[in-house]
Amino acid sequence: MSLTTKEAFAKLPAKLHRFFLKYPPRPFKAYSEKPSTIDDPSMNPFLPNKNPVTGRWQEPKYSLRRSSDLFKLSYKFGISDLIPPLPKKFYQDKYDNKNFMRGMLRFKKHKWERTMEDRVEARTKAIKEMDDIIVKQRPEYKKIIKKRRASQRTWW
Amino acid sequence: MSINHIKRRYQKDLTKLPKIFRNRVVKQNNMFTLPTFENKLPILPKEEYKTMTQTGYTEGDLVYITKGEHKGTISTIFRYSKEYDGLFLSDIIEKKIIPKDQWFDQQDSFLVDYPKLIPADSVKLAAKDKNDKGEDYYIVAEEVVFKGKYYDDRYKKWLPRRFVKHHEHIEVPWPNPPTEPKAGELSTEGETVFEKTWEFQSLSVPPFPSTIVNELRNPYSKHKARVLTELQARRLNKPTMPLSKEQQIYLAKKQQSETEQPTELTEEVQDFIGERIANHLNSITNPHLKAHLDALSKNTINH
Numbered sequence: 001m002s003l004t005t006k007e008a009f010a011k012l013p014a015k016l017h018r019f020f021l022k023y024p025p026r027p028f029k030a031y032s033e034k035p036s037t038i039d040d041p042s043m044n045p046f047l048p049n050k051n052p053v054t055g056r057w058q059e060p061k062y063s064l065r066r067s068s069d070l071f072k073l074s075y076k077f078g079i080s081d082l083i084p085p086l087p088k089k090f091y092q093d094k095y096d097n098k099n100f101m102r103g104m105l106r107f108k109k110h111k112w113e114r115t116m117e118d119r120v121e122a123r124t125k126a127i128k129e130m131d132d133i134i135v136k137q138r139p140e141y142k143k144i145i146k147k148r149r150a151s152q153r154t155w156w
Numbered sequence: 157m158s159i160n161h162i163k164r165r166y167q168k169d170l171t172k173l174p175k176i177f178r179n180r181v182v183k184q185n186n187m188f189t190l191p192t193f194e195n196k197l198p199i200l201p202k203e204e205y206k207t208m209t210q211t212g213y214t215e216g217d218l219v220y221i222t223k224g225e226h227k228g229t230i231s232t233i234f235r236y237s238k239e240y241d242g243l244f245l246s247d248i249i250e251k252k253i254i255p256k257d258q259w260f261d262q263q264d265s266f267l268v269d270y271p272k273l274i275p276a277d278s279v280k281l282a283a284k285d286k287n288d289k290g291e292d293y294y295i296v297a298e299e300v301v302f303k304g305k306y307y308d309d310r311y312k313k314w315l316p317r318r319f320v321k322h323h324e325h326i327e328v329p330w331p332n333p334p335t336e337p338k339a340g341e342l343s344t345e346g347e348t349v350f351e352k353t354w355e356f357q358s359l360s361v362p363p364f365p366s367t368i369v370n371e372l373r374n375p376y377s378k379h380k381a382r383v384l385t386e387l388q389a390r391r392l393n394k395p396t397m398p399l400s401k402e403q404q405i406y407l408a409k410k411q412q413s414e415t416e417q418p419t420e421l422t423e424e425v426q427d428f429i430g431e432r433i434a435n436h437l438n439s440i441t442n443p444h445l446k447a448h449l450d451a452l453s454k455n456t457i458n459h
Contacts, residue, residue: 002438009430011437011453018457020429021418028425076449078436079429 016074023084031084044084064088171201192252197240197275205238206276209316212300213281216331219243220296223278230282230294234271243279244271283328295320297328312337 003011023029023045032042037052045061062070067086074080075090089097108114126133134141170178179198186194208214217233231245252270254263281297301324302316311333320326339345357363374380384392399407421429440446 003434005427005430005434007430008434008437009426010456011433011449012429012456013452014455014457017421020421020425024421024425025429027428073452076452077433079432082429082432 012077013073016070016077016079019070019083025079025082026084027082033085046084046086170199190253190255192250195240197242197273199239200241204241206241208236209302211236211276212297212318214330215334218282218284218294219245219279220282220294221245221248221274221279224274226274236276237273240273241276242273243276245274246271248272248274281328295326297321297326300328310336 023031030042031044032040032047033044035047035049035057036043038049038058039052040049043049046067048057048060050057060067064087068088068090070083071080071086071088071090074083131141131145135145168181170181173181175198182195182198189195213219213233213236215233215235218230219233220230221227226248229247231247233243234246235244236242237244248271249269250272251267253266254268256266281300283295283297284292285295287293297320299321301319301321303319303324305314305316307313308315308330311330315330318328318330320328437446437449440449
């Protein structure tokens, strides 16, 4: 049995109803996602807001516990996107968009571990080009290279 | 210092001697006593004397003999000797020989009946009771325990209750004392004890009855007026301070900015929310979730 809009609206819990009387649902009124000032018409009651006259921050109108209650209740009735944006994530969204700690995503390791790859590469390169490096510093080393090549065993 | 006091210094006090010397002195003494009057039990020092609550029995109690010649007999305690830790029982008698020069009046034999001293470790406390048929039976307590205390009017003192150990539902009452305790020179009479001669005084307890206040003070006094005059009221209440200009401006602004809270959502908003809820609820198939949402919907604002 499908419900009509009027019947469905009659099912709206009093807690949400009273909230919407104070803060109309989203498309009818815009709410800022970031903290603003208390005289801002798009002031978000779930966030702390600044008093421009005194320069002091005011606590959110709804505590995290009360705002969570409102979200969870509205979620059950499929209208969670009508209430102002919350500073918290819920349910699957909370796990999908999780901000992991840097240390959990990439370990720092020891310094020798971090630099090992570069050092090994540099070492292998230096061993490979050893003769050239020595010749550059000591030109008479060419003779030794020549001698060595002459005495080298070949298949013939 | 009396002569008796000085004499005591040169007397042999067995209780002051060590145990081995004590036995030796007893042996020496026994050399000069008649063979039947030999004392076989050692004398205890004063510190080891036992009271009736330590031994568990007193004169008049029944005891069961567990060792020796009279093993298995039940008898009444005639006297308890604390010096020897032994008992004289009413039925346990032995014959003793007395030389003729020590005979008392009307004695006609060398042999006399004399109560036998029985060591305390060879007796157990016994008690007599009647069963359902009215027949007498005895119980013997291996050990006794004391629990609680009560005032015994026969002994004129507080006594602990006596029970058989491990069978603590069996109480063995104390026997009647052999002689009634007599009032001494320093003892107070019973009736005098209950005479109230002193009363504890405290701030929490007023010395006079509370009803006396109305007699001491005039309840209709003119100084006791319940209604304050205007002057008195003005003196007691602080005046309301006039508001400054800034405060007045602030309050006027605040009143202007305060708009009334709407009591109802507009038709447009109602339809929008109703549509969203209808779409969501119509898509739900789980009966348990439906029942849960129905329960949540019971608390609504009725129009």
